[in-house]
Amino acid sequence: MRVISSTTEALTPTCLALGNFDGVHRGHQRVIAPAVTQARALSQGVVVGDRFSNSPKIHATVVTFDPHPREFFSGNPQHLLTPLPEKQAFLAQFGIEQLVLLPFDRELAALSPQEFVAEILVKQLQTQSISVGSDFSFGRGRSGSATDLQAIAKSFGIDVHITPLCREAETRISSSAIREALATGQIQYANQLLGRPYSLQGTVTHGQKLGRQIGFPTANLQGEATKFLPKYGVYAVQVTSDVLPTAQWGILNIGCRPTVTTTALPTVEVHLLDYHQDLYGANLKVDLLHYLRPEQKFASLQALQNQIHQDGDRARTLLTTTSNQHERTHS
Structure with missing residues (x-):
């Protein structure tokens, strides 16, 4: 699987999943799946929502940020459930063809939600569809929500699939919940949330x-x-x-x-x-x-x-x- 840190090197057009995906847990897998499904369907000339493509190849892509925005703003290194080699292997396992590590710097952090969609997703990555979790936020000051992304992308004729939060009993499956379980020795519960x-x-x-x-x-x-x-x-x-x-x-x-x-x-x-x-x-x-x-x-x-x-x-x-x-x- 390709791992790149510059959008100029990306294989395009794309169907992409947006997020940090540390852990590639069960919730993440549900966000990733539509990007893979839609890339395959559009590559075969199938109508997906309002989109139709006869392109010979559309690339299932995950777009994430490096470093993690929390690490950039705090200056504190983040310890990861899945460092890059592990994340790469898991994403490939689920059908992702390329991982784009957007360098998170002041310039990227300053983009408005509209600028992020227009410049990064549409112009540079030529995305045909987008998949995110319902808690996804983006743009300057995390001002854009998943529904904002849906509205902005619609103006470009791009469908956005919003995946509801995934739960195990009453607990939301999240990287934070998995870290907490691991930190307290609840390894079987952590494995349940991860799905492995x-x-x-x-x-x-x-x-x-x-x-x-x-x-x-x-x-x-x-x-x-x-x-x-x-x-x-x-x-x-x-x-x-x-x-x-x-x-x-x-x-x-x-x-x-x-x-x-x-x-x-x-x-x-x-x-x-x-x-x-x-x-x-x-x-x-x-x-x-x-x-x-x-x-x-x-x-x-x-x-x-x-x-x-x-x-x-x-x-x-x-x-x-x-x-x-x-x-x-x-x-």
Whole structure:
């Protein structure tokens, strides 16, 4: 999938979805879907609303902002549920062909809603249709709403699809709700809102090898610096990699290792329950499935070793139950 930061490089014409889409969660997927559907329909010469195109190719596109407007105005770096490589992979999975990262600067922030539509969406991206969530806002001072976008785009003959807010029970599915669930250790609820397991990805690097000394070798994961880390503690996980013969179960520790050596920055370490080969240099994807316990300091290495034994047994029980439920659901 193409990832570009200049509209002059964009493949046009487009059908686009507008938003930040951090997490690419279930709500985001509903906003993205119309852009893909309409791009395919218009490319085939099908009437969509008031639009008809016999163009050989219209490109399903996501338009987002880089940096996030909140980061631009506050000056504080944002930790992301889906850093760019992850977001790119998920969008491609859902049929998006290109991701346009609009450089968010003072010039872009100063555009009125009318100027943003006319200059960016119509003139530069040649959009044929637009999809947004009902809470979308844009233009100078966030003065434009989704319904404003609909009215402005209509004057150019462009349809705007507004997707209602997506809910899980009484909770609105949002990136903020997912972050809150992750920060409090509610990993299964976060996964429910996402529509998939929350994952950490990275390369296995050399650590202090303290886990090996107590019989539990761990792979130290070096991932994206901007990745949002969930609550410190121990998780039951499933690990996949090109170098692994099959998906492996494991226990993951996120934290500052207070028992052995307190670190200023958190480490991410995974111990595979049934795999004992070196993984240095391998790229791992670790799906977080169950939160086992918070990080804690033990009186001795022996006490830590005993607890890790218990963590492994509990993880195996929980992961077996999860696997059996998954098989029943899909049988």
